[in-house]
Amino acid sequence: MEQRLRWVTMLTRPDLIRRGAQLATLFVMGVLGLLDLASAVSAGGLPLAFVMFVGALATAAVWLPRHRQGSTRLPKAALLLAGFSLLLTLAVGGLSGGIGSSFGLAEAVGLLAVLFVVCRRGDTRWTVGTVLLLGMAIGFLPLRAGVSADYVIAGLALGLVATAVIALAVYLRMIESTRLRAMDSVRAEQRAEFARDLHDFIAHHVTGIVVQAQGARFIAEQDPKRVLLALEQIEAAGAETMASMRRMVGVLRDPNARPDAPLAPLAGVDELAPLLEQFSAAGDVLARLHVDGSTAGVPVEVSTSAYRVVMEALTNIRRHAKDARVADVWVRRTPDWLLVRVANDGAPPRAAIPREAPGYGLVGLSERVRAVGGRITAGPGIDGGWVVDAALPLDQEVTR
Structure with a gap:
């Protein structure tokens, strides 16, 4: 069962799916290229076959590499390919009346692949014009062989295929765009939550510092030696406050966060027992709940992050692990790290979520955990179920 789950997880990875589609397309282009070559040999058009072979290779050089989203280089290169293909079609079909053999099936498949990649990844300012020119190049391609009814119908069929390719690429692009917007929204909400936590944390410690300072001034007149202890406590509280601010403010980049947002009390590892109850x-x-080590003195941002990890993991158990009966939460403190693990005994999801595309809840957790210098993983357990592991540094120096 575990081995099969690993195979399913591996085979559903986006990069493997993309690589498999590329290999399949290259195989089809290779077979069709052999057909083009055989047809050209029988018709005595070896020089033209060589030119079409170079054109097919040029298309592969454009659609095979991995392009970033919104690339401008991709549609520009595709524009040159489409122009070259149209000029060749005009020279062969329009001026010589057609070659009467294969018109370049391998090049047609390559241009369709270029069309898909341009619609999927190209910059929108260049994509529209490039798609129109590519559609013309693909639709007119059969006219290289002649202008008979069969080749005109073949051109119309290629045009329909090109339309379907455009629709598929635009659909996938819209799905990815929606997913990225949702992830950005989750990150923005997490930053706003950080801001509220930071507000509570600073207010708590500053209030304590003020109270201790007032007490120190009062006891200075009666017992000056006790002032040193109060000053040490003030210094420790101030140092802890500054260290936490440096770590948490780094993720607060949203200028539209409302300063009057409702504030919630800080919950940390000491509140895990009531949460589990x-x-x-x-x-x-x-x-x-299994606790190994003392939780006293854990930095507030680390403690709250550990609480949120457990809370999100328990929420996912309620939603997705319908057959789970036991959920174990381990909290272990080492000299440098606070380790948190949440595991259940239910069956893992049928299609494990790839690590490259986590759920939105895990996106928010990852944002929070990274902000304090930690790391988090989620996946099927060795003995079944689902396991969430988080490692949170108690001292920022250990992550440098």
């Missing part, structure tokens, strides 16, 4: 009481899953 509420979780167990609300359903059929028994949540058990």
Whole structure:
């Protein structure tokens, strides 16, 4: 079962799917290229066959590499290819009346692949014109062999195929755009939540510093030696506040965050026991907490991040692990790290989520965990179920 799940996870990775589609397209182009060559040999058009072979290779050089989203180089290169193909079609079909043999099936497939990649990844300012020229190049390609009804119908068929390719590429582009917008929204919400937590944290410590300073001034008149202890406490609280601010402010890049947003009390590892009790009481899953080491003195941003990791993992168990009966939460403190693990005994999802495309809840968690210098992973457990692991540094120096 575990081995099959690993195979499913591997085979559903986007990069493997893309590579498989590329290999299949190259295989089809190779077979059609052999047909083009055989047809050219029988018709005595070897020089033209060589030119069409070079054209097919040129298309592969454009659609095979991995292009970034919004690339301008991609549509520009495709524009040159489409212009070359149209000129060749005009020279062969329009001036000589056709070659009466294969018109370049391998080049047609290559141009369709270029059309797909341009619609999928190209910059929108260049894509529209490039797509129109590519559509013309593909539709007119059969006219190299002649202007008979058969070749005109073949051109119309290629035009329909090109339309379907455009529709598929635009659909996939819209899906990815929607997913990226949703992920950006989750990250923005997480940054706003960080801002509220930071506000509570600073208010708590500054209030403590002010109270200690007032007490120090009062006892200075009675017992000056006790002032040193108060000053040490003030210094420690100030240092902890500044260190936490440096780590948390780095993710607060949203200038539109509302300063009057409702504030929630900070929840940390010490509040995990009540959280698990509420979780167990609300359903059929028994949540058990295992703590190894003291949780005293854990930095506030680390403690709150650990709490959010557990809360999100338990929420996912409720949503996705319908057959789970036990959820175990381990919190272990080492000299440098706070380690958190949440595991359940239910069956993992049938199609494991690729690590490259996590759910939106994990996106927010990853943003929070990275902000404090930690890391988080999620995947099927060795003994079944689903496991979420997070490692949060207690000292920022260990992550440098």
